[in-house]
Amino acid sequence: MLGSLFEPFTRTDRDSHTEGLGLGLYICSQVAEAHGGTLSVTSNKDATIFVASIPVRL
Numbered sequence: 001m002l003g004s005l006f007e008p009f010t011r012t013d014r015d016s017h018t019e020g021l022g023l024g025l026y027i028c029s030q031v032a033e034a035h036g037g038t039l040s041v042t043s044n045k046d047a048t049i050f051v052a053s054i055p056v057r058l
Contacts, residue, residue: 005041028052 004010006029009022029039037054 002041002043006039 006025008026010026025039032039032052032054035054036057037052040051040053042049042051
């Protein structure tokens with residue numbers, strides 16, 4: 001699932017009964033990319049961590 005998490009309209013089977021289009025993480029990744037940065041995710045049994053990296057331009 002992690003490989004497609006930032007694709008538009010991506011939802012898990014568990015999300016099928018909740019509202020939403022599956023666009024939130026896609027939009028966040030596009031905002032980060034538009035600013036020259038990245039959005040990444042790591043996950044294990046204890047935690048899922050999202051990291052947004054956006055360079056500072058001086």
